[in-house]
Amino acid sequence: MSRYSIAVVGATGAVGEEIFRVMEELDFPVGELLPLASARSAGEQIEFAGKSIRVEELTEDVFEGRDIDIAFFSAGGSISEKYAKYAVEAGAVVIDNTSYFRMDPNVPLIVPEVNPEDIALWRESGIIANPNCSTIQMVQLLKPLHDLYGIKRVDVSTYQATSGAGKEGMEELVKEMQAFFAFKLGEYKPEAFAHQIALNVIPHIDVPQENGYTKEEMKMINETNKIMHSDFAVSATCVRVPVLRSHSESITITFGEDVDVDVDRAREVLANFENVELIDDMNNNEYPMPITTTDTDITAVGRVRKDLYSDNILHIWGVADQIRVGAATNSIRIAQKWIKLQEDN
Secondary structure (H helix, E strand, O other), X not given: OOOEEEEEEOOOOHXXXXXXXXXXXXXXXXXXXXXXXXXXXXXXXXXXXOEEEEOEEOOOOOOOOOOOOEEEEOOOHHHHHHHHHHHHHOOOEEEEOOOOOOOOOOOOEOOOOOOHHHHHHHHHOOEEEOOOHHHHHHHHHHHHHHHHHOEEEEEEEEEEOHHHHHHHHHHHHHHHHHHHHOOOHHHOOOOOOOOOOOOOOEOOOOOEOOOOOEHHHHHHHHHHHHHHXXXXXXXXXXXXXXXXXXXXXXXXXEEOOOOOOOHHHHHHHHHOOOOEEEOOEHHHOEOOOHHHHOOOOXXXXXXXXXXXXXXXXXXXXXXXXXXXXXXXHHHHHHHHHHHHHHHHO
């Protein structure tokens, strides 16, 4: 098997660390490995395949002469904006986890289970974009249902874990809970979120837009149709909840007026879709939850039910690990498909 030289930008962040874990677990064909981070983190060691590897500083010329095949970027949009082009110029394909390139018409936006054929468009820019975490798990559930009935509208409310704000978000929840049990929560000043997240929910993720939606909500709306090559209506309400990892979504799907939803058939196509697991047995208290999807690579779906008033409406509940399915695992799956494309050609 061919081995590939890999760079990981943002190597010491939550997603970067998870990329290393997923590559090991999936036996990804890594040859040379170049972990990159800011000057502040340069010199740290990361563990991979039983070896300690020194983190190097990300600079404009760090890719020169390194023969990097694949560069994963997970260090924020401004970093991708500045440095991705240098990786591409050095001959690497960039798989970008930030929002910077997602809506660029020359950059494919990929969820491998949904639109793998778009990976072939990577040569336009040398870059493949990884979608928003909430979008990824949603389109994995929408795709088989859209193929079955044809979607006209999607309304989604998200319950997003603190992991969506990185290590700082998770640490803030833990610190606030510690302060609560020490009867000092009132003394703790939130930093990662606008408000206390412990024992609270915050209906505000990312920057508010003029239309009343947030940037996070607009990402889900715009990215869904780009990935699925569709034009159905999408509305999203994104909420931060006091959970460490794994985002949950309540999704209402409206099909054409002539559709009479068969719930058993909907369950069947969901259960048979790649990397989706149906967990839907209310009588035995079985349904997707963050504690059961965390540290897994599945998108779990349950609570599949027909609307009480309209035969063409279906309600579902989906959960997936935001750091893995919503970022690291999707990136590795993109890379696997990209490798197959190169080897087939």
